[in-house]
Amino acid sequence: MNTENLFSYGTLQNESVQIKNYGRVLEGKLDKLTGYALSMIEITDAEVVALSGAAYHPMIKHTGIVLDVVDGMVFEISADELKRTDEYEVDDYKRVQVVLASGKKAWVYINA
Template sequence: MSTHLLFSYGTLRQPEVQREVFGRELDGRADEITGYALSELTITDPTVIATSGSAVHPVLRPTDDETGIAGTVFTLDDAEIAASSTPGS
């Protein structure tokens, strides 16, 4: 089984979102990504809003700026990746 690194800069860093998406709290480490700027996106899906506690979510947009965006890198296995993309999971 393969492992995958997943970078998160937003709501996936919240334990309650991790439990909803993956069924457990994830292990992660601090990291950052460059070449992007933070922006905001308004979500209208009531399930997402209820899980994250907010209708406004951060998004990354490409930029020439090399300033780092702080986040967390999580390690997931094949089954967790598959389960997170399955509707109703």
């Protein structure tokens, strides 16, 4: 099976969100993303709020500043699971590919 790396710094780390979104608990490894800063946004999509249990979700923005670091988890998921993640994330986010501190390439959702 071909897999994609997904870097999560927020609600996709929650087991309940993983089970509802993917039908399983994901196994991940700690990693870091440099050059990005973390903030919070209000989610107005009722389905996403119900799924995550939170109206405020973390969001990252590219700063290019090496000292800005976001901690998270990198998960291996299928292409179908990546599509489901696209459906879960609201329009305030966009998916981009990045290189993590470990050297792995991964998809991550950042501010749109």
